[in-house]
Amino acid sequence: xxxxxxxxxxxxxxxxxxxxxxxxxxxxxxxxxxxxxxxxxxxxxxxxxxxxxxxxxxxxxxxxxxxxxxxxxxxxxxxxxxxxxxxxxxxxxxxxxxxxxxxxxxxxxxxxxxxxxxxxxxxxxxxxxxxxxxxxxxxxxxxxxxxxxxxxxxxxxxxxxxxxxxxxxxxxxxxxxxxxxxxxxxxxxxxxxxxxxxxxxxxxxxxxxxxxxxxxxxxxxxxxxxxxxxxxxxxxxxxxxxxxxxxxxxxxxxxxxxxxxxxxxxxxxxxxxxxxxxxxxxxxxxxxxxxxxxxxxxxxxxxxxxxxxxxxxxxxxxxxxxxxxxxxxxxxxxxxxxxxxxxxxxxxxxxxxxxxxxxxxxxxxxxxxxxxxxxxxxxxxxxxxxxxxxxxxxxxxxxxxxxxxxxxxxxxxxxxxxxxxxxxxxxxxxxxxxxxxxxxxxxxxxxxxxxxxxxxxxxxxxxxxxxxxxxxxxxxxxxxxxxxxxxxxxxxxxxxxxxxxxxxxxxxxxxxxxxxxxxxxxxxxxxxxxxxxxxxxxxxxxxxxxxxxxxxxxxxxxxxxxxxxxxxxxxxxxxxxxxxxxxxxxxxxxxxxxxxxxxxxxxxxxxxxxxxxxxxxxxxxxxxxxxxxxxxxxxxxxxxxxxxxxxxxxxxxxxxxxxxxxxxxxxxxxxxxxxxxxxxxxxxxxxxxxxxxxxxxxxxxxxxxxxxxxxxxxxxxxxxxxxxxxxxxxxxxxxxxxxxxxxxxxxxxxxxxxxxxxxxxxxxxxxxxxxxxxxxxxxxxxxxxxxxxxxxxxxxxxxxxxxxxxxxxxxxxxxxxx
Numbered sequence: 001x002x003x004x005x006x007x008x009x010x011x012x013x014x015x016x017x018x019x020x021x022x023x024x025x026x027x028x029x030x031x032x033x034x035x036x037x038x039x040x041x042x043x044x045x046x047x048x049x050x051x052x053x054x055x056x057x058x059x060x061x062x063x064x065x066x067x068x069x070x071x072x073x074x075x076x077x078x079x080x081x082x083x084x085x086x087x088x089x090x091x092x093x094x095x096x097x098x099x100x101x102x103x104x105x106x107x108x109x110x111x112x113x114x115x116x117x118x119x120x121x122x123x124x125x126x127x128x129x130x131x132x133x134x135x136x137x138x139x140x141x142x143x144x145x146x147x148x149x150x151x152x153x154x155x156x157x158x159x160x161x162x163x164x165x166x167x168x169x170x171x172x173x174x175x176x177x178x179x180x181x182x183x184x185x186x187x188x189x190x191x192x193x194x195x196x197x198x199x200x201x202x203x204x205x206x207x208x209x210x211x212x213x214x215x216x217x218x219x220x221x222x223x224x225x226x227x228x229x230x231x232x233x234x235x236x237x238x239x240x241x242x243x244x245x246x247x248x249x250x251x252x253x254x255x256x257x258x259x260x261x262x263x264x265x266x267x268x269x270x271x272x273x274x275x276x277x278x279x280x281x282x283x284x285x286x287x288x289x290x291x292x293x294x295x296x297x298x299x300x301x302x303x304x305x306x307x308x309x310x311x312x313x314x315x316x317x318x319x320x321x322x323x324x325x326x327x328x329x330x331x332x333x334x335x336x337x338x339x340x341x342x343x344x345x346x347x348x349x350x351x352x353x354x355x356x357x358x359x360x361x362x363x364x365x366x367x368x369x370x371x372x373x374x375x376x377x378x379x380x381x382x383x384x385x386x387x388x389x390x391x392x393x394x395x396x397x398x399x400x401x402x403x404x405x406x407x408x409x410x411x412x413x414x415x416x417x418x419x420x421x422x423x424x425x426x427x428x429x430x431x432x433x434x435x436x437x438x439x440x441x442x443x444x445x446x447x448x449x450x451x452x453x454x455x456x457x458x459x460x461x462x463x464x465x466x467x468x469x470x471x472x473x474x475x476x477x478x479x480x481x482x483x484x485x486x487x488x489x490x491x492x493x494x495x496x497x498x499x500x501x502x503x504x505x506x507x508x509x510x511x512x513x514x515x516x517x518x519x520x521x522x523x524x525x526x527x528x529x530x531x532x533x534x535x536x537x538x539x540x541x542x543x544x545x546x547x548x549x550x551x552x553x554x555x556x557x558x559x560x561x562x563x564x565x566x567x568x569x570x571x572x573x574x575x576x577x578x579x580x581x582x583x584x585x586x587x588x589x590x591x592x593x594x595x596x597x598x599x600x601x602x603x604x605x606x607x608x609x610x611x612x613x614x615x616x617x618x619x620x621x622x623x624x625x626x627x628x629x630x631x632x633x634x635x636x637x638x639x640x641x642x643x644x645x646x647x648x649x650x651x652x653x654x655x656x657x658x659x660x661x662x663x664x665x666x667x668x669x670x671x672x673x674x675x676x677x678x679x680x681x682x683x684x685x686x687x688x689x690x691x692x693x694x695x696x697x698x699x700x701x702x703x704x705x706x707x708x709x710x711x712x713x714x715x716x717x718x719x720x721x722x723x724x725x726x727x728x729x730x731x732x733x734x735x736x737x738x739x740x741x742x743x744x745x746x747x748x749x750x751x752x753x754x755x756x757x758x759x760x761x762x763x764x765x766x767x768x769x770x771x772x773x774x775x776x777x778x779x780x781x782x783x784x785x786x787x788x789x790x791x792x793x794x795x796x797x798x799x800x801x802x803x804x805x806x807x808x809x810x811x812x813x814x815x816x817x818x
Contacts, residue, residue: 053157273298304339482512
């Protein structure tokens with residue numbers, strides 16, 4: 001039978017290693033190089049070793065612990081570091097407990113690979129570093145090697161400074177039963193039902209650094225705060241930087257990375273005080289509800305979560321039950337500022353309810369999210385088993401603290417099928433700023449097909465706190481099929497401003513599948529449907545103000561019912577809307593509006609370099625309901641065209657109608673009317689109040705300014721032109737001049753100059769003697785009457801001599817006398 005391990009990843013590599021180097025047995029045996037002593041069976045006691053200063057060195061040929069077994073290091077309590085190497089080229093299979101005395105840090109070094117089983121646990125006072133590196137390096141250049149045990153090591157009392165990964169280094173696997181975390185949309189994570197897994201005590205580091213790191217339901221954690229480190233390195237040196245919690249990995253000298261995979265509800269948990277987590281690898285994947293979390297409980301600032309994926313970071317949510325999806329999350333439940341989430345990746349994908357999030361539950365703020373992605377960010381969909389769990393990057397506050405900011409830099413950002421990027425407040429604190437810098441494209445499209453929530457890029461308030469500003473910088477912005485971009489309030493807080501810079505175009509179009517809600521860019525105070533209001537405990541009418549909206553782009557296209565708006569459905573004011581563009585095209589009910597239910601309408605300013613084109617029931621409107629005054633509309637555009645019942649309006653009900661000021665070189669189709677009709681209207685009316693004013697300023701060239709009125713009675717041209725002579729075919733008419741005649745009838749008079757040669761041409765004249773010209777009689781042609789063949793055999797035409805009298809040539813005078 002032929003065995004193959006292709007495509008099995010880390011498991012295949014470890015099995016291959018086991019077959020090559022012998023069966024993996026549950027035993028701990030010394031290799032005889034460093035005076036290490038081991039006694040016991042299944043429960044192993046490890047003594048002696050080599051003691052140098054506060055460091056203790058052990059060397060094993062095998063190091064494996066059976067289920068419910070143990071390996072106890074009986075070290076002196078003054079030992080600071082225990083360095084253990086495995087040289088027998090066999091995988092360490094650990095399914096029991098590893099313990100040490102005092103507060104010693106323990107290093108376990110096995111290049112052949114390490115497997116932590118479901119029952120593996122730690123009982124040590126210090127940090128724990130498990131690695132498949134070839135050696136541990138020290139400051140003075142000495143090295144503790146696991147691949148060259150024959151050479152007597154130069155042992156040192158110094159602290160370690162690095163791990164040297166070799167080409168033959170294998171991987172680490174962590175197995176377990178998976179976490180049992182649950183959470184509501186706006187409630188903290190409940191971690192109380194979690195298995196313990198591999199855990200170190202408060203203020204220490206637990207690090208797994210190998211050629212490849214896989215978790216299958218595995219859990220690693222700190223009990224009360226500390227540092228978790230997971231690194232996947234194929235070749236190069238990882239520097240160990242001492243910190244207050246142990247060590248941080250420095251990967252700046254690494255030549256080649258490998259993959260990290262968390263599957264089946266695996267968990268990295270650094271909750272407590274001063275917790276921090278760092279992952280670095282090539283591709284980092286979280287699937288089936290796996291999570292990386294910190295809950296900050298103390299008064300010490302959390303260091304946060306740092307993830308660096310050289311190629312891709314992928315979060316695929318849990319598709320099997322209603323527990324949390326795959327998540328990278330920080331909850332602040334303490335009095336100190338929460339840490340940040342910092343992501344660097346080649347690509348970022350969040351699917352099926354995956355989540356990157358920070359949430360503030362106390363008065364302490366913080367929790368920013370920063371993502372620098374060289375390629376694309378794709379955020380799409382929701383958890384099929386729990387539709388309200390959306391794929392997203394988000395920050396949230398439910399208390400008086402401010403939510404963290406969200407800053408994303410990428411080449412392309414796609415929010416699809418309900419995916420979102422947002423900051424939200426439901427408390428007194430304000431939402432965070434949302435800023436996206438996308439070099440090429442931002443696409444926001446579709447909605448959640450189960451609850452019809454749109455794909456969204458937004459800063460939002462659902463409480464008394466204010467939303468914050470939203471900044472978008474890109475080349476191309478596409479909002480389609482019900483997508484949403486902007487800031488909104490549905491409660492007492494106010495929405496923020498929205499500033500968009502798109503160097504090529506902004507395209508907004510269409511509605512979401514199964515929804516009546518169009519695509520839109522907004523800053524609004526909106527009234528939601530009663531079901532949503534009840535679910536979130538929202539007031540029936542928002543009382544906050546809407547913010548302003550500014551768009552800078554060469555081309556703005558709004559079609560198929562989509563719209564741009566600043567709107568307030570409550571008593572508050574509407575913000576202002578300003579668009580600076582070369583051209584705007586509105587078609588098929590494309591709208592630009594500023595409106596209020598009862599407050600004053602917002603102003604609209606359109607500054608265009610080329611044209612404004614409105615077709616098929618499109619609308620530009622600044623209106624107010626109730627006692628509010630209509631907003632003002634200012635349009636500066638060389639050309640304005642309105643067709644097929646398109647309107648520009650600034651109307652009110654009981655308040656004053658707004659003012660419309662248009663500056664243009666030409667307006668086509670649109671006309672001022674006192675009320676709306678089925679034509680293309682410009683109106684500024686008030687149903688019960690004072691009408692506004694409409695002022696249209698035409699600038700540039702007046703096409704009538706150069707015209708001269710022609711006389712009513714003009715001379716018949718047929719009487720002024722002599723008829724040509726029928727027999728004279730050589731007549732001609734030549735017009736010469738020095739400019740003044742346009743090159744075609746559509747051009748104005750110009751001052752073109754004809755070519756002029758100013759040279760002295762007298763040198764070119766030559767004088768010839770005058771010779772008398774003797775006139776010759778014209779040769780008379782004679783008609784041939786026969787033919788003959790001459791002596792050369794050629795045919796000749798022959799005519800008889802004739803005495804025909806030649807008539808003089810006809811003249812115009814002679815013709816007229818006939």
